Amino acid sequence: MQQNIIHIALVVKEYDEAIDFYVNKLNFELIEDTYQPEQDKRWVVVAPPNSKGVTILLAKASKPEQVDFIGNQSGGRVFIFLSTDDFWRDYERMKSIGINFVREPQEHDxxxxxxxxxxxxxLWDLLQLSPEHPMAKRLPS
Structure with missing residues (x-):
């Protein structure tokens, strides 16, 4: 049997501002942006560049109780882990365009x-795993 997690829903305030951030700041690819008239919403999917794994579904809060979760989907814990093949390249680029880092780079085993x-x-981790880490072997090369 093979199964895959293909989307993680991320509650957002507005589609276009979220697309702008993920596509123009994080360099994610816009995979899909389809209007769904029967529900008066959009199906918006983004993914890191050249990624073949999980994508993010940008889901606009549509009920008052969902608004409280915008920006706090994991109760203040790191929510998403963005793996990179070159930490310092991505860190420096992100810093240069104003991405706010709340914890500075640290080297760990x-x-x-x-x-x-x-x-x-x-909160997101920007992460470059060591080659020996078990997850590093699961990442596409």
Whole structure:
């Protein structure tokens, strides 16, 4: 049997501002942006460049109770882990365009990591795993 997680829903305030952040700041690819008239919403999917794994579904809050979760989907913990093949390249580029890092880079036995915020305040790890780490073997080369 083979199964895959293909999307993670990320609650956002507005589609276009979220697309702008993920595509123009994080360099993600816009995979799909389809209007769904029967539900008066859009199906918006983004993914890191050249990624073949999980994508992010940008899901606009559509109910009052969902608004409280914008920027706090994981209760203040790191929510998403963005793996890179060149930590320092991506870190320096992100810093240069104003991405807010709330924890500066640290070297650990598992790799190099820093924590940044997305446009709503969700916490992300920017992470380059060491080649020996079990997850490094699962990443596409």
């Amino acid at each position: 598992y790799g190099t990591v820093a924590v940044f915020e997305d446009l709503y305040g969700n």
